[in-house]
Amino acid sequence: MKFGTLDDIETDRKTVLLRVDFNSPIDPASNLILDDKRFREHAPTVQNLSDSKVVVITHQSRPQKKDFTTLQAHAERLERLIGRPVDYTDDIFGKCAREAVRSMDCGDVLMLENVRFNAEENIKMSPQDAASTHLVRGLRAMGDIYVNDAFGTAHRSQPTIVGLPYSMKSVAGTLMEREVKTLSKVFTDAPKPVTFVLGGTKVDDSMDVAKNVLDAGIADQVLVVGVVSNVFLAADGVDIGKPSGDLIKTLGYEGEIGKAKEMLKNHRDRIVMPEHVAIKNTEGEREEVSVDKIPSERPVLDLGLESLIPFTETIKNSGTVVFNGPAGVFEEEAFSTGTFELLKAAGKADFSVVGGGHTAVVVESLGIDESFSHISTGGGACIEFLTGKKLPAVAALEESWAKFGKN
Numbered sequence: 001m002k003f004g005t006l007d008d009i010e011t012d013r014k015t016v017l018l019r020v021d022f023n024s025p026i027d028p029a030s031n032l033i034l035d036d037k038r039f040r041e042h043a044p045t046v047q048n049l050s051d052s053k054v055v056v057i058t059h060q061s062r063p064q065k066k067d068f069t070t071l072q073a074h075a076e077r078l079e080r081l082i083g084r085p086v087d088y089t090d091d092i093f094g095k096c097a098r099e100a101v102r103s104m105d106c107g108d109v110l111m112l113e114n115v116r117f118n119a120e121e122n123i124k125m126s127p128q129d130a131a132s133t134h135l136v137r138g139l140r141a142m143g144d145i146y147v148n149d150a151f152g153t154a155h156r157s158q159p160t161i162v163g164l165p166y167s168m169k170s171v172a173g174t175l176m177e178r179e180v181k182t183l184s185k186v187f188t189d190a191p192k193p194v195t196f197v198l199g200g201t202k203v204d205d206s207m208d209v210a211k212n213v214l215d216a217g218i219a220d221q222v223l224v225v226g227v228v229s230n231v232f233l234a235a236d237g238v239d240i241g242k243p244s245g246d247l248i249k250t251l252g253y254e255g256e257i258g259k260a261k262e263m264l265k266n267h268r269d270r271i272v273m274p275e276h277v278a279i280k281n282t283e284g285e286r287e288e289v290s291v292d293k294i295p296s297e298r299p300v301l302d303l304g305l306e307s308l309i310p311f312t313e314t315i316k317n318s319g320t321v322v323f324n325g326p327a328g329v330f331e332e333e334a335f336s337t338g339t340f341e342l343l344k345a346a347g348k349a350d351f352s353v354v355g356g357g358h359t360a361v362v363v364e365s366l367g368i369d370e371s372f373s374h375i376s377t378g379g380g381a382c383i384e385f386l387t388g389k390k391l392p393a394v395a396a397l398e399e400s401w402a403k404f405g406k407n
């Protein structure tokens with residue numbers, strides 16, 4: 001199955017319900033948006049709809065989190081980026097929102113209130129159930145076409161992601177299309193050899209990705225770094241020390257050690273673990289140690305320099321590099337070397353993809369974003385895509401296209 005895109009349909013003069021993901025880091029005290037990458041990435045889709053009435057639907061954060069807030073600042077940021085007025089209403093599908101939509105002219109852009117202010121949006125449900133929520137019924141009555149550009153939320157089976165496409169003619173926006181197309185290339189025609197670098201703290205997700213790409217023969221090698229490498233080292237019988245062992249327990253990933261053992265049994269020749277790591281010594285400084293000499297009371301916080309060399313070589317000799325999750329606690333300068341150097345090497349590959357919020361921020365802060373083929377706007381969505389699962393948003397768009405098509 002395939003989904004429709006903006007090239008497949010006529011949107012001029014239509015009222016378009018555009019679902020984007022403007023969920024961004026925010027300073028809760030001032031409501032200041034600290035990083036506008038997602039705004040920059042969605043802007044071309046909004047510009048593409050310059051002869052439509054565009055009703056922007058997005059969320060910011062989740063209920064009970066400090067940055068769960070209203071969207072006035074989001075509307076202003078989008079306005080600045082597209083150079084056209086963006087109206088904002090503090091309503092989702094009530095009378096105020098309906099009247100605001102009714103009074104729109106072609107070329108107008110209206111941002112609705114944070115859609116997660118409506119309780120139904122926060123519930124995981126099937127497309128059928130989602131379609132019968134008050135939220136979806138209210139929204140669909142306000143528009144002619146639904147466009148989903150929210151790749152960052154594509155792994156959530158929530159009403160505005162799966163219920164709207166179930167109920168009305170729907171296509172993918174340009175960002176959604178680009179994300180799916182580029183990430184799919186990893187599975188199909190990625191230049192060989194293909195190397196995955198998996199780090200950071202989301203060990204369960206990384207395990208699923210590693211298993212999928214190793215079992216399916218997609219990855220020629222998987223380099224493990226960050227907390228992910230500590231789990232693999234523990235699985236291989238290495239004493240990683242109490243602090244790193246405790247962190248694995250605190251994160252609830254003890255069960256992942258068994259999965260790592262299994263993967264090592266099946267694919268040891270393609271899994272590369274560090275032989276040297278950096279620990280924080282009693283003076284609070286970086287110290288290089290071989291993995292068989294990790295002091296029992298010191299935390300492992302980065303890839304060791306002696307392992308950095310072969311890891312960088314492997315990356316440099318790769319046609320494709322998929323990088324997800326940092327190699328160490330890069331927030332502390334002394335432990336940033338592994339992450340910075342591996343990312344710099346990864347950017348030199350013919351085809352290089354970065355996923356994960358922290359990793360993408362590092363790439364931008366190093367000023368090497370231009371050297372990557374693709375920096376995904378999705379964290380969880382990107383990683384779930386790479387596990388080989390069909391994302392709920394993608395499935396919903398495909399089914400919608402089959403059902404409503406061009407008519």
Ligand SMILES: Nc1ncnc2c1ncn2[C@@H]1O[C@H](COP(=O)(O)OP(=O)(O)O)[C@@H](O)[C@H]1O
Pocket residue numbers: 199200201202225226227247300301302324325326327328329330331355356357358359360379
């Ligand atoms: N060895 C380590 N010990 C503790 N934390 C680590 C280690 N390596 C990386 N991290 C932490 O991982 C975090 C990012 O992980 P994650 O959220 O999975 O990345 P991303 O957002 O790119 O997917 C960073 O805050 C970093 O400090």
Ligand SMILES: O=C(OP(=O)(O)O)[C@H](O)COP(=O)(O)O
Pocket residue numbers: 021023061062152153156357377378379380381
């Ligand atoms: O930022 C997001 O996810 P991400 O942090 O995994 O990239 C999306 O907006 C989804 O948000 P959610 O994880 O609260 O459903």
